[in-house]
Each structure stands twice: as C-alpha cells, then as structure tokens.
Amino acid sequence: MQELKNKKILIADDEKEITDMLSEMLFGKGFYNIYTAYSGRDALKIAGEQKIALYILDVNLPDKDGFSLFEDLREISDAPVIFLTARGEGSDKIRGLGLGADDYIVKPFLADELILRMTAVLKRVYAVSEAKEKITLSGVTVDLESAVADKNGKEIPLTAKEYILLKKLWENKNKIVTADALCMAAWGGEYYGYENTLMVHIRRLRQKIELEPSKPRHIITVKGLGYKLVIKDE
Amino acid sequence: MNKTSIKIFIYFTLISTVIAVILLFINFMGYAYIESDTDGEKLPRKTLALISEKLIETDSGFELNEAVLPSGYWCILIDENGNIVWSQNKPDDIPESYSLNDIARMTRWFLNDYPVYVRTEDYGLLVLGMPKNAVGKYHMVYSEKWFDTLPQRIIFILFINLCFAAVLAFLFGIKLYRRLRTLTNGISDLRYERPVSLKERGIFKEISANINRTSEAIERKNKKLSARDSARANWIAGISHDIRTPLSVIIGKSEEISHSDSLNEGAKKKASVITAQGMKIKKLIEDMNLISSLEYDMQPSDKKAIKICPLLRHIMTDIINSGIAEKCDIELELKDEKSTVTADEMLMERAIYNIINNSIQHNQDGCRIRITQYTRAEATVLEIADNGRGIPDEIIESIAEMPCSAHGMGLPMAYRIIKAHGGNFEIKNDNGAKIRIELY
Numbered sequence: 064m065q066e067l068k069n070k071k072i073l074i075a076d077d078e079k080e081i082t083d084m085l086s087e088m089l090f091g092k093g094f095y096n097i098y099t100a101y102s103g104r105d106a107l108k109i110a111g112e113q114k115i116a117l118y119i120l121d122v123n124l125p126d127k128d129g130f131s132l133f134e135d136l137r138e139i140s141d142a143p144v145i146f147l148t149a150r151g152e153g154s155d156k157i158r159g160l161g162l163g164a165d166d167y168i169v170k171p172f173l174a175d176e177l178i179l180r181m182t183a184v185l186k187r188v189y190a191v192s193e194a195k196e197k198i199t200l201s202g203v204t205v206d207l208e209s210a211v212a213d214k215n216g217k218e219i220p221l222t223a224k225e226y227i228l229l230k231k232l233w234e235n236k237n238k239i240v241t242a243d244a245l246c247m248a249a250w251g252g253e254y255y256g257y258e259n260t261l262m263v264h265i266r267r268l269r270q271k272i273e274l275e276p277s278k279p280r281h282i283i284t285v286k287g288l289g290y291k292l293v294i295k296d297e
Numbered sequence: 298m299n300k301t302s303i304k305i306f307i308y309f310t311l312i313s314t315v316i317a318v319i320l321l322f323i324n325f326m327g328y329a330y331i332e333s334d335t336d337g338e339k340l341p342r343k344t345l346a347l348i349s350e351k352l353i354e355t356d357s358g359f360e361l362n363e364a365v366l367p368s369g370y371w372c373i374l375i376d377e378n379g380n381i382v383w384s385q386n387k388p389d390d391i392p393e394s395y396s397l398n399d400i401a402r403m404t405r406w407f408l409n410d411y412p413v414y415v416r417t418e419d420y421g422l423l424v425l426g427m428p429k430n431a432v433g434k435y436h437m438v439y440s441e442k443w444f445d446t447l448p449q450r451i452i453f454i455l456f457i458n459l460c461f462a463a464v465l466a467f468l469f470g471i472k473l474y475r476r477l478r479t480l481t482n483g484i485s486d487l488r489y490e491r492p493v494s495l496k497e498r499g500i501f502k503e504i505s506a507n508i509n510r511t512s513e514a515i516e517r518k519n520k521k522l523s524a525r526d527s528a529r530a531n532w533i534a535g536i537s538h539d540i541r542t543p544l545s546v547i548i549g550k551s552e553e554i555s556h557s558d559s560l561n562e563g564a565k566k567k568a569s570v571i572t573a574q575g576m577k578i579k580k581l582i583e584d585m586n587l588i589s590s591l592e593y594d595m596q597p598s599d600k601k602a603i604k605i606c607p608l609l610r611h612i613m614t615d616i617i618n619s620g621i622a623e624k625c626d627i628e629l630e631l632k633d634e635k636s637t638v639t640a641d642e643m644l645m646e647r648a649i650y651n652i653i654n655n656s657i658q659h660n661q662d663g664c665r666i667r668i669t670q671y672t673r674a675e676a677t678v679l680e681i682a683d684n685g686r687g688i689p690d691e692i693i694e695s696i697a698e699m700p701c702s703a704h705g706m707g708l709p710m711a712y713r714i715i716k717a718h719g720g721n722f723e724i725k726n727d728n729g730a731k732i733r734i735e736l737y
C-alpha cells in the first residue's frame with residue numbers, strides 16, 4: 064500500500080483553494096508526492112519533467128479544457144486520469160469515459176470518496192495486490208492473487224471469467240451488482256445475449272466456492288437484477 | 298395546409314362560372330329585347346301610321362299638310378289599279394304604276410334598291426321609302442320543330458357556356474391559386490414560427506410584405522427571448538459552478554476536522570454536520586442547474602439510443618444498495634429486454650430515480666412498488682405503481698409547474714425530463730400512485 068502512496072500525483076485545477084486543500088488532504092492520508100498545476104500549460108510542463116503516476120484534472124482550466132489537456136497528456140503519458148467536474152460540464156462525456164479516463168468525481172466531493180477512488184484506480188493500474196486480498200467464506204478461502212479457491216484444503220483454480228466475476232462481486236461486496244455490469248466486466252457485452260452464459264458461470268463459481276452450491280450462502284441471486292456477494296464478517 | 302388555397306380556388310372558379318353564365322343570360326335577354334325594338338323597324342312603321350293619320354282625302358286627291366317625313370324619306374300611295382295617286386319627295390327612279398308582281402316583290406323588300414315599308418289602307422297601299430342603303434332587310438324562316446327544340450338547345454348552349462366559363466375560370470385561377478398557396482404556406486409557417494420570405498410582387502404584394510415583416514419581427518423577438526433565457530441559464534450555470542469551489546473547500550475542511558484526532562467528539566460531530574449540510578447544498582445546486590437547463594434549452598444535450606432494461610436494473614440496484622428502500626418491496630418486471638429509447642441517459646436515470654424515490658419517501662412505513670416495462674407499437678412503456686398513500690391532487694394538477702422550493706421537486710422534474718424527451722407522462726391515483734411513461 065505504501066508503494067502506491069509514494070507514487071507521484073499531479074493535481075491540475077485553477078482554483079488554488081482546491082489544489083491546496085487536496086494536496087493537504089492527500090498529504091494527511093500519506094500521499095507525499097503531490098504536484099499541483101493551475102493551468103493546462105503548467106500541467107503539461109510538469110508531466111514532461113516528472114514521471115506522474117496519476118492525474119487529477121479539473122474539466123475547467125483557464126487555458127484549455129480538461130478534455131483536450133487529457134488528449135495532450137496521452138501523447139506523453141499513459142498514467143491513469145481522474146476528472147474533477149462540476150456536474151453539467153461534459154459530465155456525460157466523462158461518464159461514458161469514452162475518452163479513456165479512469166474515473167470522474169463531481170465537485171464538491173467527500174475527501175474519503177476521492178481517496179477511495181484514487182486508491183482503486185492506482186491499485187488497478189499498478190496491479191499492486193495486497194497481502195490481505197483473500198476472500199474468506201464459510202469453509203472456503205479464495206486467494207485473489209493466484210485465483211485459487213481453497214475448499215477444505217483442496218485447491219481449485221478459477222477460470223479467467225470466474226475470477227473476473229468474483230472480483231467484480233468482491234469489489235462491491237454486500238451490494239447488488241447488476242447482471243449487466245457483470246457481463247460488461249467479463250465479456251464486454253450486454254446482458255441480453257449473455258444471460259445463460261452468465262448463469263452457467265455463476266453456477267460453476269458456486270460449485271467452487273460454496274459448500275452447498277445448491278443452497279448458496281455467499282453468491283446470492285437477486286431476482287431480476289443480478290447477484291450479491293454476501294460476506295458476513297464485515 | 299393547402300386546403301384553404303384549394304377551397305378558395307374552387308370557390309373562385311365556381312363564382313366566376315356562375316357570374317359568366319348569369320351575364321350570358323342577361324345579355325341574351327337584353328339582346329332579344331333591344332333587337333325587337335330597333336329603329337330599323339320602329340321609325341318607318343311609326344311614320345307610316347302618322348302619315349295614314351294625317352293624310353286627308355280631298356276632292357282633288359290626297360293631301361299631307363304636315364311635314365312628317367324625315368329627310369331623305371319618301372312616300373307614295375298606290376290605288377287598287379296600281380297607279381300612284383299621291384306622293385311626296387318621290388325620287389325620279391320610282392315608277393308611276395305597279396303590277397301585282399311588283400307589289401308582291403316590294404312589300405317585304407326593296408323598291409329599286411330603296412328599302413320600303415308598306416301599310417294597307419282601305420283607300421290604297423301606303424309605301425314609305427327610305428334612303429338607299431339605310432337598312433338591310435333579311436328574311437328569316439324557322440320551322441315549328443326549331444321552336445319545339447328551342448328550350449333544349451338553349452339549355453345545351455348554356456351548358457356548353459358553363460363548361461367553357463369553368464375551364465376559363467380554372468385556367469385563370471391557377472395563377473391565383475399558386476399565389477394563394479405561397480401566401481397560405483407563409484402564414485402557416487408563421488404559425489410555427491419558421492422564417493418566412495415571400496416574393497413581394499403581384500396583387501398580394503402588400504400581404505406578402507406584411508407576412509415577411511411579421512416573420513422578421515417574430516424571429517427578432519425569439520432571438521431576444523432565447524438570448525435572455527440562455528443568459529439566465531448561463532448565469533445560473535456560472536454561479537453554481539462558482540459555488541462548487543468554495544463548497545468543496547468547506548466540505549473538505551469540515552471532513553478533515555471531523556476525522557481529526559486532536560478534537561473532542563462534540564467538535565467532530567459538529568464538523569460532520571457541516572459536511573452533511575454541505576453535501577445537501579451540493580445537491581440543491583445540481584437540481585437548480587438541471588432545472589434551469591431543462592427550462593431554457595428544453596433539449597437534452599446528449600441524446601443517444603439507450604437500452605432501458607439495463608438502466609432500470611442499474612437504478613433499482615442503486616436504490617437497494619443505498620439502503621433507502623429497506624421497508625419497501627420493489628418488483629421489477631421487464632417484458633422487452635431489447636427495447637431502446639433515444640434519451641440522455643443521465644437525465645433519464647434521474648427521472649426514473651425521482652419517481653421511485655418519491656414512492657419510497659412518501660410511504661415511510663413501507664409499500665410495494667411495482668415497475669413494469671413493455672413495448673406497445675413504437676413506444677416503450679414504463680409503469681411505476683405503488684400501493685401507498687397516493688399523490689395529493691394538487692401535486693397531480695400542477696405537475697407541469699415547478700414548485701417554488703426544492704421540496705417536492707422530484708416528480709415535476711421527472712415530468713419535465715420525460716416531456717423534454719418528447720415522451721408521455723401520465724400520473725394518477727389508483728390504490729396508490731400510478732405513473733405511466735411512454736418513450737420513443
């Protein structure tokens with residue numbers, strides 16, 4: 064985790080209050096390498112000099128909008144980008160993340176939420192797995208790093224799709240994940256057309272991680288919506 | 298649209314035809330009347346009568362004391378034997394005596410090229426002569442059959458005339474019709490506030506010019522109105538954008554304080570209240586901005602084809618995951634997984650969320666909410682019904698109006714979003730609230 068926090072983060076926003084507050088806040092949370100820029104030009108300059116690991120860009124910058132800055136940045140860096148936006152200014156564009164941005168957050172925002180999302184993006188992009196990324200279920204543990212389920216001492220490997228589905232559910236544990244989101248994650252397609260495939264994969268996953276696959280206690284079907292990974296100990 | 302022009306055109310043709318036929322009839326009657334009364338017949342006959350009245354028989358013959366003959370006229374009196382017994386102004390080339398043949402020949406026609414009229418008296422035959430070439434005399438003969446079929450033929454001729462008049466009126470009317478059509482098109486364009494530019498010439502020059510000026514005036518006014526509206530919408534967008542930055546700082550700082558280790562619990566709690574209230578202001582600003590943009594542009598900016606079923610599942614999941622619907626039993630029935638609607642996804646999500654959230658918030662003791670989706674004809678239909686307390690009548694009545702405060706804005710906002718997408722929005726109470734949406 065500390066490895067992630069040592070990464071260089073660039074905040075580009077023309078409001079000094081925001082950049083100050085963000086860098087102070089992030090510093091408080093243990094992110095020590097924060098760079099700030101007040102314009103698109105400054106941001107590009109810093110991006111050229113430093114190996115930035117994560118960009119937090121305001122959509123409204125004085126010299127150029129965040130989207131064109133994003134495109135310019137893409138030419139020199141592949142680092143993930145989180146957009147800061149006031150709802151209404153191209154938020155749909157970011158929502159689709161058609162640009163390839165990793166996330167967006169609407170101003171004003173809660174610091175906890177921003178940190179959570181930042182960490183999620185950093186983890187995903189820099190693939191730093193935490194030692195504790197082990198799912199403990201009743202009688203079964205799943206090691207997400209090696210994608211292996213340990214059922215009563217017997218090691219059962221998960222297939223790639225099963226792994227993606229389980230990970231998606233784990234990321235949203237104790238919450239319903241729509242069938243659409245699961246299909247999008249696993250096959251990049253719409254639920255319509257993958258209904259049966261999804262059902263089959265969930266059944267296989269249950270056989271691997273549930274003690275009684277016919278009476279699932281963890282992967283719960285929410286009729287008409289999707290599935291929910293129920294983790295009791297939290 | 299062109300029905301009016303066609304109506305005017307038909308009316309014009311009919312009127313012209315009727316007028317033409319009436320004129321024809323009047324002329325025919327007038328001609329007949331005048332013809333029977335021409336001077337050609339009237340004057341000589343009158344003169345003859347006058348002569349016969351004034352002619353005095355004396356012992357030495359006949360005498361006419363008054364000058365009754367118009368100049369150039371002459372008159373003779375022939376007795377039973379064919380000899381002239383009296384004459385006045387008789388030209389030299391008129392013979393003195395006449396045989397029966399001569400008399401028979403001249404009675405209807407001419408005497409030595411003089412047109413003559415005769416009048417029989419018991420003392421002889423009065424012959425009035427007119428100057429040569431004064432009148433033409435023609436003899437007409439009609440059979441009885443001709444008189445019998447006359448009404449039919451008159452009707453036939455009238456009918457032919459009617460057709461002819463109609464065709465002529467039609468031909469002349471086409472031009473009028475074309476002009477009228479451009480005029481009526483122009484006026485209907487005006488009604489829809491489309492720009493109109495008619496050619497200002499011909500008989501409708503003034504009307505065309507007036508329509509053009511009106512169109513320009515409407516355009517000018519609309520421009521001013523939309524400029525004012527967009528200025529207001531931009532102002533609201535600008536202000537709400539400006540509020541976000543200080544609000545971000547307030548929320549960020551208060552959050553930091555609420556997590557601070559060096560403060561006591563009471564202070565931390567106060568800081569988290571500030572954070573929560575800040576988030577409330579954030580939501581209000583977002584609502585205000587959304588409403589102002591719906592109000593003034595009315596056109597959702599980012600419309601594309603979206604699948605309604607995944608969106609419904611997503612909204613439902615969000616509601617269940619957020620825990621606001623713990624007391625409610627929500628059922629989702631999707632009948633047409635394939636159906637798509639053209640919409641701004643974010644706005645559509647907001648509208649549907651508002652409707653479901655309204656049911657939840659106004660039935661705090663819990664209720665059943667049933668969401669049904671199906672396709673009918675071209676439309677995707679969404680029915681959201683609950684078995685709760687229902688919606689107050691005044692809210693249903695004023696669904697199209699924005700409330701004055703942020704409270705109770707959910708349904709009017711949903712209504713506006715659906716309407717801005719060209720959809721239908723029905724709301725009623727039937728053992729609870731029932732809302733039916735049709736989207737295309």
